[in-house]
Amino acid sequence: MTLHLPARAPICGLSMDRPRIMGIVNVTPDSFSDGGRITDVAARVTELVAEGADILDIGGESTRPGADTIPAEEEWDRVAPAIEAAVATGVVVSIDTRKAAVARRALSSGARLFNDVSALTYDRDSLSVAKEFADQGGAVCLMHALSDPKTMQQNPRYDDVLREVYAYLEDRVKVAAEAGIPPEQVIVDPGIGFGKTLAHNIEILRGLGTFHDIGCLVLLGASRKRFIGTLTGEDVAAERVHGSVAAAQIGASLGAQILRVHDVKATAQALAVWSAVQGIT
Numbered sequence: 001m002t003l004h005l006p007a008r009a010p011i012c013g014l015s016m017d018r019p020r021i022m023g024i025v026n027v028t029p030d031s032f033s034d035g036g037r038i039t040d041v042a043a044r045v046t047e048l049v050a051e052g053a054d055i056l057d058i059g060g061e062s063t064r065p066g067a068d069t070i071p072a073e074e075e076w077d078r079v080a081p082a083i084e085a086a087v088a089t090g091v092v093v094s095i096d097t098r099k100a101a102v103a104r105r106a107l108s109s110g111a112r113l114f115n116d117v118s119a120l121t122y123d124r125d126s127l128s129v130a131k132e133f134a135d136q137g138g139a140v141c142l143m144h145a146l147s148d149p150k151t152m153q154q155n156p157r158y159d160d161v162l163r164e165v166y167a168y169l170e171d172r173v174k175v176a177a178e179a180g181i182p183p184e185q186v187i188v189d190p191g192i193g194f195g196k197t198l199a200h201n202i203e204i205l206r207g208l209g210t211f212h213d214i215g216c217l218v219l220l221g222a223s224r225k226r227f228i229g230t231l232t233g234e235d236v237a238a239e240r241v242h243g244s245v246a247a248a249q250i251g252a253s254l255g256a257q258i259l260r261v262h263d264v265k266a267t268a269q270a271l272a273v274w275s276a277v278q279g280i281t
């Protein structure tokens with residue numbers, strides 16, 4: 001039952017010898033799960049850190065299916081207070097953006113991780129900004145999405161979803177390496193729900209372990225997503241906590257080093273039990 005994964009170097013000062021919890025801070029009016037709900041950003045940040053978040057992922061533009069994009073300036077105005085509050089706690093701060101200008105400002109404000117759901121394809125300056133993160137001891141997360149959030153859920157098709165997502169991520173890691181970003185500072189993420197049907201998501205979860213062969217850290221972001229609603233009949237995203245914890249647990253069991261979750265407390269509790277049985281202290 002014990003996992004045997006290749007040892008991975010620490011990122012952003014965090015050892016990767018146990019699954020790390022990335023807590024989600026969506027400062028958006030329209031995120032699919034918690035859009036518009038956060039009223040006191042500093043209090044929310046403090047709460048998530050106290051609950052056990054190792055990383056906070058701050059996003060100002062929703063990437064839910066069908067979402068519209070917003071100007072970089074507006075996105076920055078949304079995320080800046082949350083970044084400031086998070087940096088002040090000492091937690092590792094991740095900026096969830098597709099825009100190079102937003103990522104660069106986040107880096108200057110103390111963010112250490114550039115989480116890009118477009119795997120640095122949306123903005124032509126993103127590759128060089130990701131290199132700046134790496135040069136300063138930070139990291140970049142490259143996620144697979146079939147296409148833009150606007151259209152990605154319109155009849156997604158693959159011949160072999162696992163193989164195609166793997167090949168895409170492998171290629172993006174190569175592009176990053178060619179730009180001077182070492183694989184040890186790259187995280188790959190198959191992008192649950194980004195241009196995937198229920199069957200695709202299940203296949204990816206089942207085969208999550210194969211992504212370790214790319215040679216980077218693996219992140220799983222399944223929290224409160226639609227597929228959990230489909231499997232459980234729960235339409236309200238915020239009510240999908242138990243299904244989300246199960247998905248995070250599956251991720252941990254398959255060696256995902258980073259779990260991106262809304263429900264930090266519940267996930268931390270599940271991982272504490274799992275880790276004890278695994279002999280991880």
Ligand code: HH2
Nearest residue numbers: 026031032033062063064143189192221
């Ligand atoms: N999912 C979302 C946003 N960013 N980043 C990574 N690396 N992986 C993910 O799976 C991922 C992500 C979408 O979820 P959420 O942030 O809850 O919603 P929204 O985009 O509507 O704000």
